[in-house]
Amino acid sequence: xxxxxxxxxxxxxxxxxxxxxxxxxxxxxxxxxxxxxxxxxxxxxxxxxxxxxxxxxxxxxxxxxxxxxxxxxxxxxxxxxxxxxxxxxxxxxxxxxxxxxxxxxxxxxxxxxxxxxxxxxxxxxxxxxxxxxxxxxxxxxxxxxxxxxxxxxxxxxxxxxxxxxxxxxxxxxxxxxxxxxxxxxxxxxxxxxxxxxxxxxxxxxxxxxxxxxxxxxxxxxxxxxxxxxxxxxxxxxxxxxxxxxxxxxxxxxxxxxxxxxxxxxxx
Amino acid sequence: xxxxxxxxxxxxxxxxxxxxxxxxxxxxxxxxxxxxxxxxxxxxxxxxxxxxxxxxxxxxxxxxxxxxxxxxxxxxxxxxxxxxxxxxxxxxxxxxxxxxxxxxxxxxxxxxxxxxxxxxxxxxxxxxxxxxxxxxxxxxxxxxxxxxxxxxxxxxxxxxxxxxxxxxxxxxxxxxxxxxxxxxxxxxxxxxxxx
Numbered sequence: 001x002x003x004x005x006x007x008x009x010x011x012x013x014x015x016x017x018x019x020x021x022x023x024x025x026x027x028x029x030x031x032x033x034x035x036x037x038x039x040x041x042x043x044x045x046x047x048x049x050x051x052x053x054x055x056x057x058x059x060x061x062x063x064x065x066x067x068x069x070x071x072x073x074x075x076x077x078x079x080x081x082x083x084x085x086x087x088x089x090x091x092x093x094x095x096x097x098x099x100x101x102x103x104x105x106x107x108x109x110x111x112x113x114x115x116x117x118x119x120x121x122x123x124x125x126x127x128x129x130x131x132x133x134x135x136x137x138x139x140x141x142x143x144x145x146x147x148x149x150x151x152x153x154x155x156x157x158x159x160x161x162x163x164x165x166x167x168x169x170x171x172x173x174x175x176x177x178x179x180x181x182x183x184x185x186x187x188x189x190x191x192x193x194x195x196x197x198x199x200x201x202x203x204x205x206x207x208x209x210x211x212x213x214x215x216x217x218x219x220x221x222x223x224x225x226x227x228x229x230x231x232x233x234x235x236x237x238x239x240x241x242x243x244x245x246x247x248x249x250x251x252x253x254x255x256x257x258x259x260x261x262x263x264x265x266x267x
Numbered sequence: 268x269x270x271x272x273x274x275x276x277x278x279x280x281x282x283x284x285x286x287x288x289x290x291x292x293x294x295x296x297x298x299x300x301x302x303x304x305x306x307x308x309x310x311x312x313x314x315x316x317x318x319x320x321x322x323x324x325x326x327x328x329x330x331x332x333x334x335x336x337x338x339x340x341x342x343x344x345x346x347x348x349x350x351x352x353x354x355x356x357x358x359x360x361x362x363x364x365x366x367x368x369x370x371x372x373x374x375x376x377x378x379x380x381x382x383x384x385x386x387x388x389x390x391x392x393x394x395x396x397x398x399x400x401x402x403x404x405x406x407x408x409x410x411x412x413x414x415x416x417x418x419x420x421x422x423x424x425x426x427x428x429x430x431x432x433x434x435x436x437x438x439x440x441x442x443x444x445x446x447x448x449x450x451x452x453x454x455x456x457x458x459x460x461x462x
Binding site: 011014018046047049050051053054056057058060061062064065066067070071073074075077078079081082 | 294408
C-alpha cells in the first residue's frame with residue numbers, strides 16, 4: 001500500500017483533494033496517513049474545507065450570466081466593423097482615381113514646364129542670333145557702302161539699318177502658309193503700289209526674288225532695310241545715276257530658312 | 268455545418284471573414300468564462316463587463332492575431348482577459364469592493380433561509396479572501412480552482428512555467444486557508460510529523 005510522509009502530504013494535500021476521483025489510491029493513502037497523524041488530519045480537513053468553499057463560489061458565479069445587452073452591443077460592433085471594412089474596400093477605387101488624376105495633373109505640369117523651357121531656349125537662341133545678325137548687318141552694310149551693289153538676298157533679316165547707323169527692328173508677322181497676296185489682302189489699311197500706304201508710306205507690290213515653285217514659302221518675317229539705290233539695278237529697276245548714292249527703304253520677306261523671298265520698296 | 272460543433276479556431280477563421288453566426292457562437296461559448304474571470308479578478312461587475320466587451324472587440328478587430336501554434340484558444344483568450352483586467356485594476360488603483368455581492372438570498376425559500384444565509388456568507392468571505400490575495404496568486408487560484416484549468420493550461424494562459432503555477436497555487440491556498448481559517452478549519456501550521 002502507498003504510504004505518505006507528512007512533508008509529501010503537506011505539499012500535495014490540495015491536489016489530492018482536488019483530484020480525488022482520478023487519484024483514488026493516493027487519496028486513500030493520504031487518508032490512512034491522516035488517521036495516524038493529527039497534524040496532517042488537520043491539513044486535510046483544511047484543504048477539504050477550502051475546496052468546498054471554492055467550489056461553492058464557483059457554483060455561485062456560474063449563475064451569473066453575462067448581461068444580454070453586451071452581446072447585442074458586440075454584434076452591432078461586429079456588423080459595423082465589417083461594414084466599415086467594405087467601405088474601405090469600396091473607397092479604394094476613388095483613391096485610385098484620385099491618384100490617376102494627380103498623375104495627369106503632374107503630366108500636364110511637366111508638359112507646361114517643358115514648354116516654358118523650350119520657349120526660353122528659343123528666345124535665348126533668337127537673342128544670340130540677333131547679336132550675330134547685328135554684327136553681320138553691320139559688316140554687310142559696310143560692304144554695301146563700300147561696293148555700292150549689294151545683293152538683296154544677303155540682307156540680314158529682322159534688322160534694318162537706319163541712316164544714322166542704328167538698328168531698327170521692324171517685324172511683321174506672316175501667317176504660316178499664307179501667300180503674299182493673302183497677306184496683303186489681310187491688311188486692309190494697306191494699298192498696293194498704286195495707293196498702298198501705311199501711315200503715310202507708299203509701297204510697291206512685293207517682287208518675288210525666287211520663283212515660289214522653286215523655294216516654297218511657309219512662314220517668315222518682313223524686315224525693313226535701307227539699301228543704296230544702286231542696288232535696284234540688280235533687280236532690273238532703272239535708276240537715276242545722279243541719285244545712285246541715295247538710300248531707299250525696302251521691306252524684304254525673309255523665309256524661316258533665312259533666305260529672302262520677296263522685296264518691295266517703300267517711300 | 269452548424270457553427271456550434273465547429274472548433275474555436277474554425278469559428279475564429281469564419282469570424283474573421285465576417286461570419287456573424289460564428290462570432291455569436293464563439294461569444295456564447297466563451298463570454299461566460301471571460302466575464303466570470305474578470306469579475307472574480309476585479310470584484311467589479313462594471314469592470315467585468317468592460318473587459319468582456321474589450322476582449323471580444325479585440326477579437327473582432329484582430330482575429331487573425333491568434334496563432335494556434337503558440338497555444339490554445341482558451342489560453343489566448345484568458346491571457347488577453349488577464350492583461351485587460353490587470354490594467355483595469357491598476358486604473359482603478361484602489362481595491363474594488365463587491366457591488367452586487369451575493370444577491371442569491373433574494374431567491375431563497377423561507378425554509379432554507381438560514382442555510383442559504385450561511386452559504387452566502389461563506390461565499391462572500393471566500394470572494395473577499397480571494398480578492399485580498401496578491402494578483403499573481405489570485406489569478407492562479409481563479410484559473411485552477413474556480414475555472415478548473417490544469418496547471419499546464421494555466422501556465423499557458425499566464426505565460427509562465429508549470430512549476431511557477433504549482434508554487435503560486437500552494438502559497439495562495441495556504442493564504443486562503445489562513446484567512447478563512449476561523450470558518451473552514453484551523454490555520455495550517457508546518458510542524459514536523461513523525462508518523
